[in-house]
Amino acid sequence: MSRWRYFLMRLGLMIPVLFLVMTIIFVALRMGPLDPVAAILGPEGTGGDAVAIREQLGLNEPLWRQYLDFIWSLITLDLGQSWVIQEGRSVNGLIMIYAPRTIWLGLWAILLPLFLGIPLGFYAGLHPNSWADYLASFSGIVWLAMPNFWLAIMLLTFLRRTDGTRFDWYQIGPEIRSIIGTPPLDFIAITDGFSVLPFWFTFDLGGFLVAVKLIIPPALVLGSASMAAELRIGRTAMLETINSNYVDTARAKGLSNRIIIWKHVFRNALIPLVPIITNEAVLLIGGSVIIEYIFGINGLGALFFHAAVQGDLPLAGSLIFFFTLIIILLNILQDLLYTLLDPRVGYER
Amino acid sequence: MENTMMFLLLKDRLVLMPHRKTVSRRRFLLASGGVASIGAAGCLGDDDEITADDTADDDSVDDDDDPDGLTNVEKAQTAWDRVVEHPHPDDEDVRNESYVEMEEAIRDDMILLPLFHGKSERFSYEWVDMPEMGPLGSHHQQYHNVELDTGHEHKDENVFEVINSTVTTLDPIQSTDTASSVVIGQVYECLTTYPAGNLELENQLADDVEISDDLLTYTFHIKEGVQFHDGEELTAADFKYAWRRVAESPGSRRASFLLSPTHLGLVAETDEDEGVGPANVVPDSIAFEVIDDHTFEIELTDPTPGALDILSYDAFAAVPEGYVDDLEDYDGEVSQEEVSSEAMRGTGPFEFVAWSPGDEVSVTRFEDYHEGQPIPEAVHWIILEDADAIWTYINERNADAFGIPTAHYDRDLVDAEEDDMGREVGTYAELDNGDEVNYVAVSDISTFYFAFNGGQTITAARQAVAYATDHEELVDLVFEGRGTVAFSFTPPDLWPEEVISYDDWVDEWPYSPNETDIASANEVLAEAGYDEDDPYELEITTYDDPTFQEAAALTRDKLAGSGMEFEIREAQFADLIASGHDGELQAFSLGWIWSWQDIAYGMFGFEPANTNTDLIPEQADGYYLDWEQVDDE
Numbered sequence: 001m002s003r004w005r006y007f008l009m010r011l012g013l014m015i016p017v018l019f020l021v022m023t024i025i026f027v028a029l030r031m032g033p034l035d036p037v038a039a040i041l042g043p044e045g046t047g048g049d050a051v052a053i054r055e056q057l058g059l060n061e062p063l064w065r066q067y068l069d070f071i072w073s074l075i076t077l078d079l080g081q082s083w084v085i086q087e088g089r090s091v092n093g094l095i096m097i098y099a100p101r102t103i104w105l106g107l108w109a110i111l112l113p114l115f116l117g118i119p120l121g122f123y124a125g126l127h128p129n130s131w132a133d134y135l136a137s138f139s140g141i142v143w144l145a146m147p148n149f150w151l152a153i154m155l156l157t158f159l160r161r162t163d164g165t166r167f168d169w170y171q172i173g174p175e176i177r178s179i180i181g182t183p184p185l186d187f188i189a190i191t192d193g194f195s196v197l198p199f200w201f202t203f204d205l206g207g208f209l210v211a212v213k214l215i216i217p218p219a220l221v222l223g224s225a226s227m228a229a230e231l232r233i234g235r236t237a238m239l240e241t242i243n244s245n246y247v248d249t250a251r252a253k254g255l256s257n258r259i260i261i262w263k264h265v266f267r268n269a270l271i272p273l274v275p276i277i278t279n280e281a282v283l284l285i286g287g288s289v290i291i292e293y294i295f296g297i298n299g300l301g302a303l304f305f306h307a308a309v310q311g312d313l314p315l316a317g318s319l320i321f322f323f324t325l326i327i328i329l330l331n332i333l334q335d336l337l338y339t340l341l342d343p344r345v346g347y348e349r
Numbered sequence: 350m351e352n353t354m355m356f357l358l359l360k361d362r363l364v365l366m367p368h369r370k371t372v373s374r375r376r377f378l379l380a381s382g383g384v385a386s387i388g389a390a391g392c393l394g395d396d397d398e399i400t401a402d403d404t405a406d407d408d409s410v411d412d413d414d415d416p417d418g419l420t421n422v423e424k425a426q427t428a429w430d431r432v433v434e435h436p437h438p439d440d441e442d443v444r445n446e447s448y449v450e451m452e453e454a455i456r457d458d459m460i461l462l463p464l465f466h467g468k469s470e471r472f473s474y475e476w477v478d479m480p481e482m483g484p485l486g487s488h489h490q491q492y493h494n495v496e497l498d499t500g501h502e503h504k505d506e507n508v509f510e511v512i513n514s515t516v517t518t519l520d521p522i523q524s525t526d527t528a529s530s531v532v533i534g535q536v537y538e539c540l541t542t543y544p545a546g547n548l549e550l551e552n553q554l555a556d557d558v559e560i561s562d563d564l565l566t567y568t569f570h571i572k573e574g575v576q577f578h579d580g581e582e583l584t585a586a587d588f589k590y591a592w593r594r595v596a597e598s599p600g601s602r603r604a605s606f607l608l609s610p611t612h613l614g615l616v617a618e619t620d621e622d623e624g625v626g627p628a629n630v631v632p633d634s635i636a637f638e639v640i641d642d643h644t645f646e647i648e649l650t651d652p653t654p655g656a657l658d659i660l661s662y663d664a665f666a667a668v669p670e671g672y673v674d675d676l677e678d679y680d681g682e683v684s685q686e687e688v689s690s691e692a693m694r695g696t697g698p699f700e701f702v703a704w705s706p707g708d709e710v711s712v713t714r715f716e717d718y719h720e721g722q723p724i725p726e727a728v729h730w731i732i733l734e735d736a737d738a739i740w741t742y743i744n745e746r747n748a749d750a751f752g753i754p755t756a757h758y759d760r761d762l763v764d765a766e767e768d769d770m771g772r773e774v775g776t777y778a779e780l781d782n783g784d785e786v787n788y789v790a791v792s793d794i795s796t797f798y799f800a801f802n803g804g805q806t807i808t809a810a811r812q813a814v815a816y817a818t819d820h821e822e823l824v825d826l827v828f829e830g831r832g833t834v835a836f837s838f839t840p841p842d843l844w845p846e847e848v849i850s851y852d853d854w855v856d857e858w859p860y861s862p863n864e865t866d867i868a869s870a871n872e873v874l875a876e877a878g879y880d881e882d883d884p885y886e887l888e889i890t891t892y893d894d895p896t897f898q899e900a901a902a903l904t905r906d907k908l909a910g911s912g913m914e915f916e917i918r919e920a921q922f923a924d925l926i927a928s929g930h931d932g933e934l935q936a937f938s939l940g941w942i943w944s945w946q947d948i949a950y951g952m953f954g955f956e957p958a959n960t961n962t963d964l965i966p967e968q969a970d971g972y973y974l975d976w977e978q979v980d981d982e
Contacts, residue, residue, distance in 0.1 A: 033920070035927030040602060041525060049605045050966045056599055081686070084923075086706055087518050088600060088689035097706050156741050163745070163782075178747050180738045181731060182708040296731070296738035298515075298707025306515070309921040 007332065014328050019071075021324045025317050026070055030063065034311035039084045057083055070313065074321050084312040085303070091318045094303070100185050102299030104211065105292070108219035110280055113227035118273065121234025125269070126261070128239055136231060143228035152221045152294040156180070159217060174209045180296035183211040218295040222288050226280045233276055237269040271342055278334040282327060422957045422977055425454035429956040432949065436652040437564070445845035448948050451955055452837050456858070459811035460976050461800040461955075463835035464900065465824050467793035467940070470831065472743075472777055472786045473750040476501035477509075481772055481789045483547030484842050485946065488527045489661075490545040491535060493698035493714070493723035495750075503746045506726070510749045512739055513730040516710060519701070520689040521666040522594050522601040530663050532710050535728060536578075537666035537695035540569060540588075541657050546791075547770075548842065548946050550658055554583065554667055554696065556643075564652035571643050575719040577669050578693075578700045585645035589637045590670040590679075596630045598675040600685050603664040604630070611953065611970070613659050614650040632677055658945035669694055698723040707732055744782045753777075755896070760830045763788055771842075792833050794840050796951070797897075797940035799889060799904075802962075804978030805935045809877035810885045810913060813870035814936075815860035817907045822865070827899045836862060838941075838955070843948050865907055874912030884914040889936040892922045897938045929973035932962030937973065 037053050054060055058069065073080055079091035086094060124136040159179050162169045170176055187207030241247070242265055250260050289301040300319060307316035419427065428447035435443045455461055471487060473479065476498040482490055495509050514528045521537050524530050540555040554575060559568040575583040594600075595607045596617060606612045608630060616636035619629045636648035649656065659665075673688045674681025683692045693701035696719065699712035710730045714723040731747070733739050736754035743751050765775025765788050778785035799818075801811045820834035836858045837844065837851075844851045855862060861869060871880070879885040889904075891897040898919060905915040920928065928934050943950055953959065959971035 033924045033927055035923055035930070038926035038930065039923035049602060052604065053602070085515075085517065086690065087523055087602075088520070088686045089706070090686065093690075094706065101707075153737050156737060160741055160744055160781075178742055178745050180733070180741050182705070293735040294737050296733045296735065296742070298732065302734075303707070310923050 007336075010332050010335070014325075017328060018321070018324055021320060022071055022074060022317065023067075025320050026067055026313070029308070029311050029313050029316060030066060034309070036083045036311035036313065039310040039312075040087070070317060073314070074317060079318045080314045082307070082312055082315045084310040085307050085315055091314050094315065095300075095318070095322070098298065098300050098303045101182055101297050102292070102301060104183060104185060104215055105218055105222065105297060105299060106281075108212075108215050109223040109226070110277070112216075112219050113223040113230050113280070114277065117227035117230030118234045121231040122238045122266070122269065124231070125235040125238025125242065133235075137235065140228040140231040143224045144232075146224065148221055148224065148288065149290050149294065151224060152218070152291055155217050155221060156294065173213055174206060176210060176213060179214070179217065180294075181214070182297050183214040185211055187211055218291050218297065222291045223280075226276070229276060230273060233272055234269065237272045238265065241265045241269045267341060271338070274334060274337050274341065278330050278337070281330050420979075421454035421458040422979055425451045425955060425976070426957045428454070429952070432952070436654060438654055442847065444949075445848050448839065448845060448952055449848045451952055452839065452854075455838060455955060458803075458808060458976070458979055459801070459815050459860070460803055460974050460979065461798050461838065461972065462811070462815050462818065463796050463798045463838050464818070464820065464938075465797055465828065465832035465835045466840045467795040467797065467942070468790055468832050469793050470752060470788065470790040471750055472753055472788055474503070474746065474784065474786055476504040477749045477787065479750065480545045481768075481770075481774065482545045482791060483543065483770070483772075484791050484794050484840075485543050485546035485548065485943070486527070486793060487546055488531045488534065489543045491698055492725060492728050493718065493720065495725050497725060497749065504749075507724075508727045508729055509725040510747055511728065511730050512733050512742060512748050512751050513710065514734055515707065515732060516704065516730075518689045519691075519693050519704060520600060520685075521591075521663045521668070521695075522598055522603065523689055524663050525602050532704075532712070532730065533663050533666070533693075534697070535699040535712055536693045536697045536701055537663065537668070538697050539661050539663070539665045539667070540571070541661040543661055543946075550661065550946075553661075558657070564654075565649050566646060567649070567656065568640075568644065568646045571645075572719060573643055575696050576717050577667075577696055578715055579669070580717070581669055582642075583667055583696055584642045584670075585639045586642075587667050587670045588645060589635075589639055590672075590676075591666060591668040592637055593633065593635060593676060594668065594673065595664050596635050597632055598673070598685070600675060600689065601664070603662070606659065606662060606664055607635075610651050610653075612653075613656055614653055616648045616650055655945060655947045655950070658947060662944060667696055699728055702727070740781075744780055746782065746784070755829055755831070757781075758829055758831070763790075765790065792840070792842065794842055794943040794946065795940055796835055796838050796840060797832075797938070798835070798838070799901075799936060799938050800972055800974060801936045802932065802934060802973065802975050802978075803960075803980075804932075804975040806887065807877055807885065808979065809873040809879075810887055812860065812873050813885075813908070813911070813913055814887070814904060814915070816866040816870040816873070817904060817911070818860075819863055819865045819907075821863040823900055823903060827896055827903060834863065838951055839948050840943075843943070843946065843951075845948070867907065867911055870908070871912050879912040881910060881912060884912050886914045886916065887936055888916045888918055889938065890918045890920050890925055890928065890934050891938040892925045893919055901938065930962065930966050932965075932973065932975060934973055939972075941972075 036057065037050050037059070040053060041049055058066060061069075081087070082089050082091055082094060120136045121140075124133040127133055156179065159169045169179065184207055187204040187210075189202050189204075242261075247260060247265065250264060289305050291297075292299045292302050304316060304319045304323075306312075307319065428450040431447045432444045469482065469484075469487060471482060478496040478498070479492070480490070480494065492509050497504055497507055497509060499505060499507050513531055516528050516532055517526055518524050518529050519533065519536075521533050524533055538553050540553060541550050542553040543549070544551055552572075554571050555569055556572045557570040560566070569585075569588075571583065571585060571588070577583060577587075592607060592615075596604055596615075607615050608617055618631040618634035620631050621629060638646045640646055653659070671679045672682055672694055673679070673685055674683070675685045690706075691704065698715055698718045698720070700715045702711040702713050704710045709732060711727060713727045714725060716722055731742065733742060736756045739751070739754050740757045742748055743753070762777050762779070763773075763775065764778070765773040768774050771792070773788070773790040775788050776785050777788040780786060799814065801814075820836070824830060824832045824834055833841075836855045839845075841851050844854070860866070874880065874885060877885070889901050891901050898917065901915075901917045905917055908915045925934070925937060925939070929937060929939075941951055941954070954971040955974075955976070956971060957976040959969045960974035960976045961969055961971075962973050962975050965971065965973065
């Protein structure tokens with residue numbers, strides 16, 4: 001089977017999975033105990049209004065009809081309006097508002113461990129049983145063991161109390177008023193005319209730095225567990241690779257240590273890390289409801305949670321549709337990365 | 350003092366009510382329900398025949414019964430019918446006596462156990478000077494007279510910074526939550542208002558009102574020279590348009606507040622072809638007649654003593670005629686999606702600037718506001734839900750006025766005294782950052798309770814829970830003292846003192862008030878045939894609010910080893926309400942918050958026929974009690 005046929009097959013297999021997920025969310029929200037009308041009206045609501053809303057949302061239609069409408073709206077990407085969370089706003093609009101926040105957090109929650117965890121792990125693997133190794137391995141376990149919500153609260157308290165001290169987090173780099181809240185993501189914007197940069201974008205460096213500064217603490221917390229995981233697996237992978245026979249051979253034929261490590265060992269040691277990293281990419285979309293809450297960043301995670309518990313079918317359904325889509329695509333990307341990193345992995349039987 | 354001055358200023362404004370009224374009329378059943386009341390009233394027979402003296406000819410006598418042979422259900426039903434038959438302002442005594450009778454029936458059948466009345470607290474930094482809020486809640490407060498001392502080292506800008514929870518809509522006819530109404534109240538205005546949530550209704554956009562002798566026709570004169578944010582002058586036609594939106598717009602969530610006789614009850618034509626529920630109103634048929642630019646007349650189906658109070662509700666706010674495209678005969682400047690998410694145009698002290706969902710909302714002052722230029726240049730809300738996020742934001746001195754999450758609250762830090770309005774005013778010291786802040790607390794007009802389904806519980810079990818509950822301890826332990834103990838559904842602020850003083854009522858409360866009386870609980874359970882070996886099983890459903898769960902857990906622990914096995918189920922709010930509608934809750938916890946000052950607005954839900962969950966929500970709108978099914982043995 002050629003690589004492309006394999007990918008086509010994988011893409012084809014997405015369809016039944018998507019249908020299954022759509023059906024599950026429909027069953028859970030429409031046939032479960034949740035009533036969007038009760039959520040809309042609150043305890044003060046009266047019967048007459050409930051009847052009208054039920055009719056307006058199409059909840060009086062037979063269930064199979066509602067199911068078909070629901071599936072059709074997702075397939076055609078005509079996602080409609082939110083029922084409960086922000087009545088009247090289009091689901092597309094809501095996703096456009098909430099998604100960048102989660103992506104920004106997720107991006108840094110992946111980048112930070114990638115550029116901290118893996119180098120530390122490799123370093124520890126290259127210098128096994130040294131003090132540096134002990135320190136890195138020990139801190140890895142500590143990072144892994146600390147629960148995120150606790151770490152987040154501690155970090156918030158610590159940073160808040162630096163106000164007015166010599167290490168004043170509020171004053172370091174760009175000045176910020178608060179360490180919580182949604183980072184301003186308008187540092188990049190589409191222009192209608194000329195700009196310094198090529199393309200049609202403007203880029204505001206100050207705004208960018210503020211956005212980065214605000215996102216670093218939550219990203220560090222959110223990425224802490226993955227950072228530790230990458231550190232420990234990176235160390236093991238490096239140890240295993242560096243002790244393999246071909247390294248001895250390379251050494252025997254006189255290659256310099258630098259070439260051995262960067263050209264051969266590094267690449268091979270990355271292989272076990274690929275699934276770890278791509279799985280972490282799920283953070284990009286789901287984010288972490290808890291971290292988003294504590295740092296006051298309202299992203300997709302929190303939005304989905306609210307939508308699900310209030311029976312907001314169009315919103316919750318659309319979000320889970322996209323989550324599933326992205327997770328499947330990430331898996332396919334993971335397979336692709338394997339074949340690039342390790343040519344022995346192929347698709348022939 | 351700045352505050353006293355502000356208060357006098359408010360008092361100078363005209364209070365327009367002809368009579369002091371605390372009662373509004375509720376119907377026996379919703380008119381739209383279409384179910385004959387005789388069927389719903391069940392054993393009580395035709396409700397027309399029941400009067401105060403005419404008791405049902407039921408000769409079974411129960412211990413709990415009144416001397417005249419009424420069961421508690423009948424007593425409550427009779428009392429409510431009497432309320433309905435006496436809507437006139439002069440009959441307030443009759444109504445008040447009836448309310449107390451209903452409270453007695455609730456207490457004796459223990460169909461609902463009141464736990465506590467809420468308490469609102471507000472903290473503010475020393476650079477803030479704003480009027481104290483009243484018991485109807487701070488979401489009634491407009492911020493135009495908030496003074497900020499920008500000379501203070503920690504306050505640079507004349508922008509009022511506040512924290513809000515998730516806002517769902519900007520459209521007054523769509524809003525059903527306080528977070529949205531806080532924002533809407535700064536931009537839109539109604540005919541009447543409760544300034545800062547105090548219990549004295551005042552004119553907002555109304556100048557004067559004449560009420561006909563039959564209490565059915567109201568003629569309003571609205572203020573002249575009031576401008577919308579685009580400079581157009583407010584006219585009577587704008588009110589008509591705004592109210593038509595309440596009745597006819599598909600986005601309206603409170604059409605029944607306008608049309609249902611249980612609320613305002615405006616006369617309107619209906620037609621089955623137009624839709625279901627209140628949506629069946631014929632376009633442009635509401636009985637609202639524009640007489641001239643500043644005068645209009647409305648006609649009600651029944652006398653509604655609470656009409657002027659109801660008109661202070663957000664949904665009745667003035668909107669410029671033809672602003673939105675949701676009525677057939679108007680093209681509209683903005684679409685319905687825009688008016689609920691990115692466009693607002695009212696007469697209020699602040700103009701809308703931006704709303705970034707889940708992030709922030711900002712409004713800026715309207716220079717031509719009809720009561721003079723607002724003092725703050727702008728108001729900015731950050732949207733935060735998490736206790737730690739809120740606590741961080743507060744300690745960074747980013748919020749000017751705020752509430753403190755219970756997790757970070759310590760009641761020993763409060764130093765406050767009661768003022769002449771019954772509010773506690775003082776200071777709270779200190780916050781994490783070392784600052785002392787202003788403190789004000791006021792009892793809300795709200796009641797939080799455990800309620801029971803009459804058909805699925807036995808009276809002894811309900812009474813046992815009441816015996817086991819120690820109200821003071823509950824408020825202390827679970828709510829950190831942020832509430833006042835409740836022994837009646839009607840809060841003390843509304844209690845009809847003329848009939849029986851509230852203190853006497855509490856003294857007479859039979860279920861060992863403020864102590865845990867497991868012995869008595871076991872006694873009533875034993876009489877019903879339950880003991881430790883064969884306990885009565887009771888499942889209570891609480892919604893996912895930690896305080897209610899703790900309250901239920903406290904009761905469960907107390908009843909451990911007694912003749913009752915008390916189980917707790919947790920449910921999401923929407924799940925709880927939906928199960929309530931279906932009559933599936935054996936017991937549940939909820940709260941009732943009065944939107945306006947009116948005993949009936951809480952009592953209507955106890956009318957036994959109105960608690961029938963077979964008819965809720967379409968044809969009845971009481972609490973989920975199935976009170977008529979109580980077994981009197």
